[in-house]
Amino acid sequence: MLGAQKTQKGTTAKMIYITLPVGSYHGWGVCGKYLVKELSQITEVLLITEHIDPASIGDDTAYKLLKEKAVSVEEYQRIKNISEHRLDGPALHAIIGNTMKSNLPNIRGTKNIGYTFFEESIIPASYIENGRRFFDIIVTGSSWCEEVLRGYGINNVATIIQGIDPDLFNPASPAKEHFTDRFVIFSGGKFELRKGQDIVIKAFKHMQDKYPDVILVNSWFNHWNESLLTMKASPHIEFDIYSNDYTSLINETLVKNGIDMQRVIVLPPYPNILMAEAYRNSDIGLFPNRCEGGTNLVLMEYMACGKPVLASFNTGHKDVLNKKNSILIxxxxxxxxxxxDKEIASWFEPSLDETIAKLEWAYQNRSILPQIGNIAGQDMAKATWRKTAQDFYHVLVS
Known part of the structure; x- marks a missing residue:
């Protein structure tokens, strides 16, 4: 039976119910994984989510914890298929895009908190009504999303940004061990128009043609073909689905746009727990994103390793970037x-010229980059998943 449980001291802890997805290969999954872990250090937690695949977690310890905190597959299916399931404690729901609708809308807690990251900023009235009707509070992953919702008249809204795992992502040893004689540019995030990898490709083409010692390391795996296809609208590169194989697709895209593949490393999909080594073995992260509904978890983890970024100063990036901890576009x-023909969002197009100019500056002033990276690492050390969980706990039980 779902309900409160006794703590080791014998007092009754308030059960918090969580419907977020969990995993290690995409932002929502990482967010859900860490919130379950950290909230369970504060109070009792029950995870209501679909089958947890150990391969999608990529970490045996985390998988064991998540399985212990989750309902069974059978119980999940039962809950999912009934018209309404009442809980005896507060519930933290994942909101699907900008629909302002829970991923499990039949679940009702004593208090219902929705967590949302969205980039489609033009929101239909019916979606706004969903948010008003269903949630006591909507928590956004960025101040930008909060501002959008307030502009539509939703006032029961607050911002809680994502965190980083300081055990994995920290500036303890930010110096490179590999490619010490090269200037290594890292680019991460799923390959799509919004993430701006077309700007990365164009800027890197300029650098490779001018300097013989530059390398591009990219981690661009995208699970979703629909968002992958948005890159066909790029004003900077030629793109089409040349292959269903991820590595072949990225390689073909780079070749068609004049990139020397001898100077590129295409990383396969890795769980986030394995990315720190790639971050540390680069000189700068390039993130010319057009829009971020969250604060860009890859960017935050990169900065947490004490590495400098050249990034667009817009939308969710504004919550974590400033002129001291980063180089701003x-x-x-x-x-x-x-x-x-339907307008769905308003984003921002970063200047390619400014991106190239500041990438050139970073190349010519690489001795200064560790100073920027050091400030980035200090700032991100304050933005942990533990703090994120504590902020959620106060919202859920207050």
């Missing part, structure tokens, strides 16, 4: 995003 034009 500030020249941007607002752009409208369409789905067929």
């Amino acid at each position: 500030e020249d941007m034009e607002p752009i409208s995003i369409y789905d067929d």
